[in-house]
Amino acid sequence: MYTLHWTVGFLSVALTLVTAGHALMFKRDPRASWGWIAVCLLFPLIGSLLYLLFGINRVQTRAKRLTHRLPFFHPFTTDRPEIPLKAHPQPDLAVEDRRIAAVSDKVARRPLVGGNRVEALHNGEEVYPAMLEAIEGANRYVYLATYILDSNRTGRQFVDALARARHRGVEVRVLLDGIGEFYSFPKSGRLLKKQGVRVARFLPPRLMPPSIHVNLRSHRKILVADGGIGFVGGMNIGDRHLAGAEDNPSRVVDLHFRVAGPVVGQIEEVFLEDWAFATGEDEAPDPGTPIPEGNAVCRAIVDGPGEDLDSLAMILVGAVSAAQRQVLIVTPYFLPSREMIGALQAAALRGIEVTVLLPSKNNLPFVHWASRNMLWELLQWGIRIYYQPPPFVHTKLFLVDGRYAQIGSANLDPRSLRLNFELAVEVFDAEVAGDLAAHVFRCRDRSREILLDEVDGRSFPAKLRDSMAWLFSPYL
Numbered sequence: 001m002y003t004l005h006w007t008v009g010f011l012s013v014a015l016t017l018v019t020a021g022h023a024l025m026f027k028r029d030p031r032a033s034w035g036w037i038a039v040c041l042l043f044p045l046i047g048s049l050l051y052l053l054f055g056i057n058r059v060q061t062r063a064k065r066l067t068h069r070l071p072f073f074h075p076f077t078t079d080r081p082e083i084p085l086k087a088h089p090q091p092d093l094a095v096e097d098r099r100i101a102a103v104s105d106k107v108a109r110r111p112l113v114g115g116n117r118v119e120a121l122h123n124g125e126e127v128y129p130a131m132l133e134a135i136e137g138a139n140r141y142v143y144l145a146t147y148i149l150d151s152n153r154t155g156r157q158f159v160d161a162l163a164r165a166r167h168r169g170v171e172v173r174v175l176l177d178g179i180g181e182f183y184s185f186p187k188s189g190r191l192l193k194k195q196g197v198r199v200a201r202f203l204p205p206r207l208m209p210p211s212i213h214v215n216l217r218s219h220r221k222i223l224v225a226d227g228g229i230g231f232v233g234g235m236n237i238g239d240r241h242l243a244g245a246e247d248n249p250s251r252v253v254d255l256h257f258r259v260a261g262p263v264v265g266q267i268e269e270v271f272l273e274d275w276a277f278a279t280g281e282d283e284a285p286d287p288g289t290p291i292p293e294g295n296a297v298c299r300a301i302v303d304g305p306g307e308d309l310d311s312l313a314m315i316l317v318g319a320v321s322a323a324q325r326q327v328l329i330v331t332p333y334f335l336p337s338r339e340m341i342g343a344l345q346a347a348a349l350r351g352i353e354v355t356v357l358l359p360s361k362n363n364l365p366f367v368h369w370a371s372r373n374m375l376w377e378l379l380q381w382g383i384r385i386y387y388q389p390p391p392f393v394h395t396k397l398f399l400v401d402g403r404y405a406q407i408g409s410a411n412l413d414p415r416s417l418r419l420n421f422e423l424a425v426e427v428f429d430a431e432v433a434g435d436l437a438a439h440v441f442r443c444r445d446r447s448r449e450i451l452l453d454e455v456d457g458r459s460f461p462a463k464l465r466d467s468m469a470w471l472f473s474p475y476l
Contacts, residue, residue, distance in 0.1 A: 115292025178204030
């Protein structure tokens with residue numbers, strides 16, 4: 001008994017030192033590093049287990065092997081090989097656009113491709129019929145990846161459509177996040193499997209062997225049908241996105257995007273990389289020649305706690321730094337990094353119009369509180385911030401100069417940019433960016449502007465609450 005006591009004590013101390021040392025060496029944010037070190041030292045065994053479950057935020061994907069043989073892949077080096085001109089001719093960009101593209105040219109693993117069409121769809125009322133139509137019209141394959149696929153009425157419409165596609169001989173693959181699937185019961189993955197649809201789960205939690213990546217989630221939303229049409233954005237699949245249902249207290253306002261053209265091939269590659277990671281099945285995408293569909297120049301950008309860590313954050317900061325007139329941001333969760341705060345402040349000081357739209361009603365109140373704690377840093381330099389009225393606005397948009405748009409699944413918060421696997425599509429097209437800017441201005445005109453006096457005038461309890469929430473912002 002005496003020996004067992006000392007053995008357990010020794011192992012507990014060793015585990016504490018190892019986990020605290022790991023946090024010291026590998027955490028980039030000093031607040032996160034100090035926080036985890038304190039947890040490991042103050043709660044020797046429980047703290048170490050919590051760190052193993054939630055604190056290790058890097059994963060190397062099996063799909064990395066696949067990307068080296070994909071036609072769009074380019075190594076992450078400054079001395080990159082030239083893109084084969086015959087297969088993927090470089091689109092012409094204006095000088096203003098080249099300033100923005102300079103960073104993503106170096107960071108992203110895929111080239112810019114021209115000949116794309118990008119269409120914004122509002123709320124589930126427009127998005128879901130278009131997605132279901134694409135599934136019903138598929139002849140060869142349908143790939144769907146989502147964080148949440150509810151099993152309510154809307155979700156079951158998708159389950160039925162995917163099952164019908166499978167029964168008529170279409171290859172159907174569905175990739176669900178291992179945690180997001182638990183948002184509904186019965187689980188939609190189980191319903192799909194009963195219909196013979198191939199379903200995989202991204203980093204599902206498990207007890208044996210224990211999963212140490214439960215904090216790392218796939219937040220990507222992808223639908224590709226036959227390589228010709230794709231859907232990207234931030235919208236999950238479920239009744240809550242039917243914004244017209246005023247009797248639904250949890251309804252959500254959102255934008256999603258239908259894309260066509262060569263960039264769909266890049267979106268398909270991202271799905272197949274994730275599928276390879278989840279299943280071990282490495283497979284090249286459809287080698288068919290993409291058909292030009294429009295005038296937009298686009299590129300798919302992946303971001304996540306693997307090989308692509310911080311790529312999206314660097315591109316966003318680079319785009320703000322290259323802005324000449326205007327930066328418009330719409331996001332549901334706003335906890336920007338110090339680098340992004342500095343870039344936005346510098347842009348405002350250069351005379352750039354910087355506008356941020358946030359929801360006044362947030363489904364994650366602690367993120368809303370943490371955000372309020374840092375708004376003064378932007379307001380004091382002339383950045384204009386607005387709260388959109390209810391219902392909760394889940395829209396994610398990033399626009400520069402009415403020429404550049406970034407659409408996709410990422411939010412401007414640490415979880416999205418450091419812990420989640422995200423997909424964005426950058427769009428160089430004055431018509432698309434102009435239409436989206438007009439949408440932002442319409443939303444701004446019915447929103448309430450937040451002034452510095454209001455932020456400074458919060459009550460002491462509110463300031464204390466917001467400060468405490470902000471203290472935990474690296475973990476939110």
